[in-house]
Amino acid sequence: MDYNFFMKEAYKEAIKAYNINEVPIGCVIVYNNSIISRGYNKRNIEKNSLKHAEIIAIDKACNIIGDWRLEGCTLFVTVEPCPMCAGAILQSRIDRVVFATKNNKAGCCGSILNLLDNKNFNHTVEIIDGILSEDCSMLMKKFFKKLRK
Numbered sequence: 001m002d003y004n005f006f007m008k009e010a011y012k013e014a015i016k017a018y019n020i021n022e023v024p025i026g027c028v029i030v031y032n033n034s035i036i037s038r039g040y041n042k043r044n045i046e047k048n049s050l051k052h053a054e055i056i057a058i059d060k061a062c063n064i065i066g067d068w069r070l071e072g073c074t075l076f077v078t079v080e081p082c083p084m085c086a087g088a089i090l091q092s093r094i095d096r097v098v099f100a101t102k103n104n105k106a107g108c109c110g111s112i113l114n115l116l117d118n119k120n121f122n123h124t125v126e127i128i129d130g131i132l133s134e135d136c137s138m139l140m141k142k143f144f145k146k147l148r149k
Contacts, residue, residue, distance in 0.1 A: 001074065003098055006030055007132045010076040010100075013040040013053060014139055020045055021147075024139045027053035027077040029061040029070065029094075036073070037061040053077060054085035058092050069093045078136040080107035080129070086115040089125060096126040100136035 006028055013026025017040040026040045039056030043049060054077055061070055074096040075089060081097065086108035089097060097109060097116060108115040109127050116125035 001030070001033060003076075003128065003131045006035070006074075006076045007078070007098065007100055007136075009035060009038070010078050011132060011135060011139070013038050014078045014136065017041040017053070018139060018143055024143050025053045025077065025079045027057040027075060029057050030074045030076065031061070031065070031070075031072055036064045050084075052082065052085050054081055055088055058088050058094075062092065071095060074098060076131075078132075079103050079140065080109045080111055082106040083108045083115065090115060090121055090123055093123055094125060096128065098128045098131055100130070100132045101140065102129065 009028045010026045013028065014024040017026060018024035022041040022044055028035045029037045037057045037060035039053040039060065041053050042051040054075065061073060062068055070092040073094050075094050076098045078100045080099045080103040081089060099109060102111045104111050116127055
């Protein structure tokens with residue numbers, strides 16, 4: 001699986017969020033080496049706290065697969081998932097999460113805690129981080145710098 005290619009696709013989704021003044025987080029879900037769904041943050045524009053990139057992509061992927069179980073899928077996201085998104089990833093039985101940059105304020109794949117590798121749950125998720133970290137981190141910094149102006 002070409003992690004760089006798929007993360008670049010997630011980055012394209014993050015740019016869409018950036019262009020509508022949303023926190024620039026993008027996500028793609030891959031099944032059988034093909035992208036089956038995409039998402040980017042829409043919390044502000046839709047006035048809905050559930051409209052995170054991962055949740056949008058998971059919802060679309062479930063519709064494509066025709067099941068709530070997304071076994072065999074890999075989720076690529078530009079920023080480490082928050083507690084809500086990590087919970088949705090666990091509940092949907094996604095096999096692997098690949099993220100670019102850590103989220104030191106809300107990350108639940110190792111930064112604050114690791115929900116995805118907690119043996120007390122009935123499912124664990126492989127985590128790979130650091131793919132295109134510099135690009136995704138710079139986009140977040142650029143966004144928050146622009147927001148402060």
